[in-house]
Amino acid sequence: MATWKLEENIQRDMEKAQEHVELYGGHVLKAPNRYELRTGIVIAARFADKLRRTAFAVFGGILPKEEIVRATSELNRKIYEKLVSMGVGKLDIIRITVETAVEGNRLTFSEPKIEWFLPYAEVQKRLEECEKKMTDIRQKIESLLEELP
Template sequence: MAAWKLEENIQRDMEKAQESIELYGGHVLKAPNKYEIRTGVVVAARFADKLRRTAFAVFGGIVPREEIVRATSELNKKIYEALISMGVGKLDIVRITVEAAVEGGRLIFGEPKIEWFVPHSEMQKRLEECEKRFAEIRKRIESLLKEIP
């Protein structure tokens, strides 16, 4: 596997950012210097690339490239930790939305909103487990109520 090189990856991200603007948008202007950026629906393992490219698309002409790399790197670490704590797998489908602003030449991100899309088959399995557990609890309550004089 090729080594990660900052300049090559920034150039690739900027090219992909332009493509992203033309095809998907990926951001909403909420107020002067305040944006909402979105990954769209992506495989969890690819969220960082998508966020960084969207940030380049939105902020490329506003803040220096190094600032975009720094800020998105910090955001990606935060999101990665959240995904791990939620139990999201690398191949699970997620959508991430985060507000961003430029303040004093720095890119500031708010708290990310993470949506985790669970396949229907998995939800069906979870629902069946919940229904089984609920039936057990109901039986225990009914049994306890019978013991009350």
Template structure:
């Protein structure tokens, strides 16, 4: 089953390489990997395929898959447990990756997860902010009135 999955990923990686590369070169053996916009449930496959595209000519396939799997475990914790994102939330993951030839491993840094929300979700947040703002304005007016009353008593 695992080799079938790897073969599928390699085919998709080759397809990505020819259609939409999501890799930017940062230096020798160093790339910025990006998933593009995806639903959260698909991040692991997409990141693995993007890494295969970027590193397939300089690193062994087994090393890429092993190290991206470790990164994906960390991402799961961050996405599901810390950020509490749902499977259908739209995200973009970007990470800098470098192949350390001496130690035969990928080193990841500067991990970024962007969450995209719908216009409807934005509207709801905006309404909440407006309501909170109105409530705070009312409290400020009350406090100003109390302050004026106290100052008038002191005169």
């Protein structure tokens, strides 16, 4: 029969809580008036809704709703441009983390961290393409070295 150990159960619960935050989003209080917002894993097309809802959940009782809408719309525009430049598709899976500060009645965001989850087959395909390019470059370098006196 397994014995119940408080320390092990607390550690397991802390690990599960961290896993839940990473998967499903939410926020972490980093310091007074400094937060980290997380979307959790979402389809790229839905990131803006998730960020806005998370911001309302965290700051709804602290800041006017107009400020939350203003700040999140600016952040969403920045993230959208970054996603487009990265080549992320609408149905791709991403996770966004951004540090946030409340200064007076203003909400400010730092540079967002975007994690892009690719299927294994896509990673394998890109790896094979890179290996082929490296082989081609190596052959060109070797042929150039042979031409040197």
